[in-house]
Amino acid sequence: MIPSEEYMLSLIGNRFPGGKRTIDRWENYLLTDCTTSPQLADGLVHPIALFHIPIQGVQTSIAELFEIGRVEGAGSVGLDGYDWEFFQPIREGVEYSCEGQILEVERLYTDSGSMYDRFVFAIELSDQEGELAARATCFWRLRRGKVEH
Amino acid sequence: MNIEVGNEIPSLDIPSVDPQRMKTMAALLRDPYPIHWDAEGNEQMGIKGKVVNQGPLNLSYVVNMLMNWQGQDCIRRLTVRFTGWVLGGDTLTAHGTVISVDNANDELLAKCEVWLERDGERLLEGEAVVAITD
Numbered sequence: 001m002i003p004s005e006e007y008m009l010s011l012i013g014n015r016f017p018g019g020k021r022t023i024d025r026w027e028n029y030l031l032t033d034c035t036t037s038p039q040l041a042d043g044l045v046h047p048i049a050l051f052h053i054p055i056q057g058v059q060t061s062i063a064e065l066f067e068i069g070r071v072e073g074a075g076s077v078g079l080d081g082y083d084w085e086f087f088q089p090i091r092e093g094v095e096y097s098c099e100g101q102i103l104e105v106e107r108l109y110t111d112s113g114s115m116y117d118r119f120v121f122a123i124e125l126s127d128q129e130g131e132l133a134a135r136a137t138c139f140w141r142l143r144r145g146k147v148e149h
Numbered sequence: 150m151n152i153e154v155g156n157e158i159p160s161l162d163i164p165s166v167d168p169q170r171m172k173t174m175a176a177l178l179r180d181p182y183p184i185h186w187d188a189e190g191n192e193q194m195g196i197k198g199k200v201v202n203q204g205p206l207n208l209s210y211v212v213n214m215l216m217n218w219q220g221q222d223c224i225r226r227l228t229v230r231f232t233g234w235v236l237g238g239d240t241l242t243a244h245g246t247v248i249s250v251d252n253a254n255d256e257l258l259a260k261c262e263v264w265l266e267r268d269g270e271r272l273l274e275g276e277a278v279v280a281i282t283d
Contacts, residue, residue, distance in 0.1 A: 031177055034170045035209035036163065040221045047212050047224050048205040052178040063181045075194045077182065079204040081230040081275070089222040 002144045003070040005107045008117050011068065015101040016123070021057030022095045023049060045090040050136045051082070053090075054123035057098030068102075069119055069142045078141035080118070085135045088127065096125040096133060103137070115144040152259055152281050158245035161214035168200050168237035178203065188237075202235035207273050211263045214243040220282045225258060229275030239267050245277065257281040 023045050032039055032046045040046060045053075055062060071077050090096075100123030109115050122137040171185045183190050184201040191197060208229060215224055235241065245263040252258070258278050265273040 027177060030173055034174045034177070034206060035213055036167075036170075037209070037213045037216070040216075044221050046209070047227070048209045051205040052180075056179070061179055063179070066181075075184070079231045082204075082208065082227060084227045086225055 001070075002115070002147070007070075008105045008107060011102045011105050011119075013101060016058035016060050016099070016121075018097075018099045019057055019059040020095050020097055021053055021125075023053060023090070023092050025092050028092050043092040045092055047084070047086065047090070049090060050084045050086075050134055051138070053096070054098055054100060054125060054134075054136045057096060057125065058100050058123055065121075065140075069117065069140070071142045076143050078116075078143060080139040080141050082139070083137040086133075087135075088131065088133050090125070090134060095128055097127075097130075099124055099126075113146055115147045117142040117144065152247060152250055152257075154247055154249060156247040158214060158218050158247070158261060158263075160245075161210060161217065161243040163210050163239075163241040163243070166202050166206075166235055166237055166239045166241065170206070171200055171202055171237065174203050174206055178205075196234075196236060199236045199238070202237070202239075204231055207231065207235050207265055210241060210243045210265055211245070211273065211277070214245060215261070215263070215277055215279055218245075219259075219279050223280045223282055224277065225256075225280055226278040227275065228277075229263070229273055231273050233267075233270060233272035235265075235267070235272055241265055241267050241272070248276075250281070 028045050102121045104120035106118045119140040124135045125133045127133045175185045188198050188200050243265050245261045247259050248262050249260045261277045263277045264271045
């Protein structure tokens with residue numbers, strides 16, 4: 001069932017619960033291995049952690065974001081892009097505070113008439129001194145299929 | 150090494166995207182989306198027998214290229230668009246070109262056009278800001 005545009009627009013500004021997240025050695029090791037890169041030095045976390053660490057750090061999940069956006073099934077979610085800013089290196093063993101919100105939602109149509117919702121959320125990570133460490137903005141496409149409009 | 154506008158970043162080849170790594174990645178991300186591990190279930194998307202690589206892994210090949218070039222803590226910003234699926238078994242190459250060089254916050258920063266391609270088709274493209282350390 002396609003969620004109403006009113007419901008989707010009501011998501012704008014909703015804040016995630018927020019919380020803290022520490023990246024362990026084992027998960028950075030496996031993450032880095034997935035990228036085919038050699039392991040990084042000095043406890044540096046592979047930069048692509050800026051996808052899942054912020055999501056988990058604000059106490060949500062990919063599954064919950066799918067529920068919030070009311071999408072399910074293969075092909076229902078597309079990844080449009082990222083804007084990731086790094087203000088300091090992200091390191092293993094550091095407890096980061098994570099805060100974020102849903103920034104934008106917009107109902108749009110492709111040239112072929114398929115409806116989708118552009119869904120944008122942003123999460124900031126701060127270190128133990130309260131200094132901003134990174135900001136991750138993610139742009140998703142929640143596909144609704146071909147509909148009359 | 151003197152970095153100038155127009156310089157090409159040494160490219161990075163990915164000979165074959167490994168579906169097994171997608172499974173580990175799905176577990177790390179706690180990603181329930183089956184397109185990354187259920188090859189048979191992808192029939193309805195017209196790619197039966199294939200799995201779709203996670204977006205962060207697509208980006209990782211570009212990131213690894215940049216880290217090979219200017220060091221492991223060189224990345225300051227990544228702004229990218231995903232323009233196509235990467236599938237298990239794909240052969241890819243990450244590329245980049247310097248489009249500007251500026252001083253900011255006591256750092257020399259290179260803004261670079263970056264992209265990931267398969268047989269000349271761009272599957273990811275965007276910009277990266279990289280601290281010049283070399």
